[in-house]
Amino acid sequence: MAEELNLLKMSNQDIKEEFNITVYTENQIGLLNRIAIIFTRRKINFDSLNTSPSEVDRIHRFNIVITETEDVVRKLCRQIEKQVEVLKVYYHTNEDVIWQEMALYKVSTDVIAEKVSVERLLRENGARAVVIRKDYTVFETTGHREETDNLISILQPYGLIEFVRSARVAIIKDSEGFNAKLREFERLEPGEDVIENEFLNDGDKVFTM
Amino acid sequence: MEAVQETTSTKDIAEIAKEPVEAKELTGSEALLEALVIEGVDTIFGYPGGAIMPIYDALFDYGDKLNHILVRHEQGGIHAGQGYARTSGKVGVVFATSGPGATNLVTGLADAQIDSTPLVCITGQVFAHLLGTDAFQETDVINITTPVTKWNYQVTDANEIPEVIAKAFYIARSGRPGPVLVDITKNAQVQKFNYKGYTPCNHIRSYRPKPIVRAKYVQQAAELINQAKKPFVIWGQGVILGGAEQEFKTFIEKSGIPSAWTILGAGAIPTDHPLSVGMLGMHGNYGPNVLTNECDVLIAIGMRFDDRVTGRLDKYAKQAKVVHLDIDPAEIDKNVKTTVPVWGDCKETLPMLTELVEQKTHTEWLNKFHDYMQQEVDTVIHTELNPTTPELTMGEVIRELNELTHGDAVIVTDVGQHQMVACRYAQLNKTRSNITSGGLGTMGFALPAAIGAKFGAKDRDVIAIIGDGGFQMTLQELGTIMQTGIDVKIIILNNHFLGMVRQWQELFNRRRYSFVDIDSPDFVKLASAYGIPGKLIADRAELPAVLKEMMDTKGSFLLEVSVTKENNVFPMVPQGCSVAEIRLK
Numbered sequence: 066m067a068e069e070l071n072l073l074k075m076s077n078q079d080i081k082e083e084f085n086i087t088v089y090t091e092n093q094i095g096l097l098n099r100i101a102i103i104f105t106r107r108k109i110n111f112d113s114l115n116t117s118p119s120e121v122d123r124i125h126r127f128n129i130v131i132t133e134t135e136d137v138v139r140k141l142c143r144q145i146e147k148q149v150e151v152l153k154v155y156y157h158t159n160e161d162v163i164w165q166e167m168a169l170y171k172v173s174t175d176v177i178a179e180k181v182s183v184e185r186l187l188r189e190n191g192a193r194a195v196v197i198r199k200d201y202t203v204f205e206t207t208g209h210r211e212e213t214d215n216l217i218s219i220l221q222p223y224g225l226i227e228f229v230r231s232a233r234v235a236i237i238k239d240s241e242g243f244n245a246k247l248r249e250f251e252r253l254e255p256g257e258d259v260i261e262n263e264f265l266n267d268g269d270k271v272f273t274m
Numbered sequence: 275m276e277a278v279q280e281t282t283s284t285k286d287i288a289e290i291a292k293e294p295v296e297a298k299e300l301t302g303s304e305a306l307l308e309a310l311v312i313e314g315v316d317t318i319f320g321y322p323g324g325a326i327m328p329i330y331d332a333l334f335d336y337g338d339k340l341n342h343i344l345v346r347h348e349q350g351g352i353h354a355g356q357g358y359a360r361t362s363g364k365v366g367v368v369f370a371t372s373g374p375g376a377t378n379l380v381t382g383l384a385d386a387q388i389d390s391t392p393l394v395c396i397t398g399q400v401f402a403h404l405l406g407t408d409a410f411q412e413t414d415v416i417n418i419t420t421p422v423t424k425w426n427y428q429v430t431d432a433n434e435i436p437e438v439i440a441k442a443f444y445i446a447r448s449g450r451p452g453p454v455l456v457d458i459t460k461n462a463q464v465q466k467f468n469y470k471g472y473t474p475c476n477h478i479r480s481y482r483p484k485p486i487v488r489a490k491y492v493q494q495a496a497e498l499i500n501q502a503k504k505p506f507v508i509w510g511q512g513v514i515l516g517g518a519e520q521e522f523k524t525f526i527e528k529s530g531i532p533s534a535w536t537i538l539g540a541g542a543i544p545t546d547h548p549l550s551v552g553m554l555g556m557h558g559n560y561g562p563n564v565l566t567n568e569c570d571v572l573i574a575i576g577m578r579f580d581d582r583v584t585g586r587l588d589k590y591a592k593q594a595k596v597v598h599l600d601i602d603p604a605e606i607d608k609n610v611k612t613t614v615p616v617w618g619d620c621k622e623t624l625p626m627l628t629e630l631v632e633q634k635t636h637t638e639w640l641n642k643f644h645d646y647m648q649q650e651v652d653t654v655i656h657t658e659l660n661p662t663t664p665e666l667t668m669g670e671v672i673r674e675l676n677e678l679t680h681g682d683a684v685i686v687t688d689v690g691q692h693q694m695v696a697c698r699y700a701q702l703n704k705t706r707s708n709i710t711s712g713g714l715g716t717m718g719f720a721l722p723a724a725i726g727a728k729f730g731a732k733d734r735d736v737i738a739i740i741g742d743g744g745f746q747m748t749l750q751e752l753g754t755i756m757q758t759g760i761d762v763k764i765i766i767l768n769n770h771f772l773g774m775v776r777q778w779q780e781l782f783n784r785r786r787y788s789f790v791d792i793d794s795p796d797f798v799k800l801a802s803a804y805g806i807p808g809k810l811i812a813d814r815a816e817l818p819a820v821l822k823e824m825m826d827t828k829g830s831f832l833l834e835v836s837v838t839k840e841n842n843v844f845p846m847v848p849q850g851c852s853v854a855e856i857r858l859k
Contacts, residue, residue, distance in 0.1 A: 090480070146604070
């Protein structure tokens with residue numbers, strides 16, 4: 066049984082899935098490059114990268130999405146956290162975060178005006194018009210990847226002129242935010258934060274010899 | 275890797291800095307040099323050029339406080355800075371100009387980054403208003419050096435200089451040390467500003483130099499060690515960088531655990547210590563490699579499981595529980611899965627561990643290492659050190675050298691066969707005695723690094739051991755020796771080949787010797803052109819006397835030793851093999 070569990074664990078480790086990496090940083094020129102090269106050096110591509118302010122004044126927040134195994138993601142996070150201007154790094158699977166991506170769609174206004182069904186389809190997909198001009202209309206929708214993708218295929222037959230999707234932003238479900246953490250960082254003493262170790266998490270099992 | 279010992283204690287610096295400084299007008303260049311003086315810098319390795327001229331102009335008036343060594347190439351400058359940092363334990367300081375001056379630093383930065391050497395490099399840069407215009411000697415130094423620096427920063431306003439230099443020194447020397455580069459635009463160098471004194475840095479909000487020590491893990495590590503029947507310690511440069519040599523010695527002596535070193539850990543305790551069982555890795559000793567796959571608890575201290583140490587990872591110490599002591603959390607589980615991670619500076623964690631481990635001897639287990647060593651002596655070492663062939667071997671040169679140095683000299687090596695031989699056989703009694711390019715394997719490292727090493731340890735003998743290939747990569751630094759009159763002994767072990775590559779071609783490429791046959795100039799004549807005495811020998815009988823002549827010579831000396839052309843370094847763990855598959859021949 067224990068062996069089976071081990072096998073299961075091994076195989077889980079080898080499975081690539083989407084991970085959301087949240088990086089809290091100082092706002093410094095060149096830091097984006099410093100973080101980006103940690104990925105590119107290992108030939109890992111970004112699925113999505115977003116930088117924005119965070120809940121704390123003057124602290125920046127990166128949201129990075131990559132598809133990798135957890136083992137690789139953990140190592141990447143430690144390398145990121147090693148950078149002088151990085152305060153803290155977290156990684157989560159899609160289940161552990163609430164995430165959204167925004168998309169814009171440009172469609173010919175004539176087509177919309179002619180075909181009532183288009184308006185219905187847009188409404189059904191939660192899209193709203195941002196700009197309506199004589200020649201074209203721009204719709205916006207926000208949601209998961211499948212939802213924004215779905216609207217592309219729906220609009221395609223009606224002559225989708227232009228499409229763009231934003232990077233992903235994600236909020237960690239199980240997080241109390243960074244304000245308390247930052248106070249800890251501002252003290253001289255290093256934090257008590259434990260870096261997970263899978264062997265230690267197994268507790269007593271490891272120490273039987 | 276562990277924190278560097280702060281030779282200039284921050285307290286001293288803080289006291290100097292506290293002396294009230296009346297706000298005065300200084301140029302950016304003057305503020306930089308003031309900062310260096312307060313940081314306790316005594317030596318700078320550098321090369322001037324257009325974009326750093328204002329700093330050099332200010333330096334003209336600092337001759338009594340800052341000794342600037344004019345090198346012959348910026349790569350030589352940075353390797354000298356590394357050698358200085360490695361022997362002195364202080365931060366090495368390097369100046370270079372913009373463009374080509376700065377790009378010539380890149381190899382040294384990469385070397386210092388991978389070997390955790392504390393450096394602060396100052397590069398000049400074109401005027402801020404010219405940035406991005408492809409101005410004369412403009413290169414994007416910050417982006418070029420980002421992957422090979424611990425931190426870098428571009429200064430465009432003189433007001434930033436005191437704070438940025440303070441940060442640079444703090445980052446370079448604290449935690450796991452590393453190279454820092456500060457790029458200063460020419461306008462900031464000449465700009466006058468209201469200088470309010472220099473405050474050294476000891477805290478950056480987002481930067482944890484060392485993780486907090488968790489007593490729980492230390493305790494768990496001690497439990498594992500106390501239960502172990504065949505514990506094995508492997509240590510690296512972290513012990514030296516942390517200044518924890520004594521703490522380390524106390525730990526292994528109490529626990530009685532056989533201990534082996536990585537190439538950069540060599541010399542942390544004397545090589546002839548009874549518990550020191552030899553070198554790890556591709557060309558390390560037989561026992562430490564084989565028994566890595568037999569021990570029950572592997573205790574790694576301030577080392578990072580480089581692939582040259584582990585060999586094939588999926589067959590590395592799979593039977594063992596692994597305890598890993600390291601200051602850099604990113605090293606834990608990076609290559610080898612850890613059973614108990616002991617985060618922290620080993621200067622702090624080792625005494626905690628020593629307290630909890632039982633006093634023990636592991637005689638039977640230690641004897642196993644001795645048995646393997648005997649096999650290695652019989653098959654490899656004896657013939658290497660006492661050859662009967664007409665030609666000299668590299669090993670016997672090192673053996674003779676040991677007789678003269680008694681292990682007290684600083685040994686600086688380049689990269690290749692001679693490096694492996696020197697690191698295997700050199701006797702080292704003192705810490706900070708083995709200066710070599712470990713992680714990056716930079717040929718051309720040794721000559722400039724030896725110059726820097728001597729400036730960092732002026733009371734010690736410094737001997738550079740270099741191959742004929744590597745010497746030709748940075749031989750221009752003979753000019754630096756000439757001009758400074760520094761005392762560096764140079765031994766060129768000339769096998770007329772790029773020996774390590776030739777060895778691989780012999781063993782793995784069916785002796786297809788592709789471009790490894792290398793001609794050399796008359797090295798003795800070359801030295802003589804620089805006013806450095808020298809000798810070439812090929813005869814065994816002459817070796818002891820000539821080595822003695824070299825050591826007795828006041829000032830530098832170049833000794834070229836013609837050695838066997840096609841000798842191989844053994845033992846060897848072939849690439850892609852497990853450490854247990856180490857070959858004796």
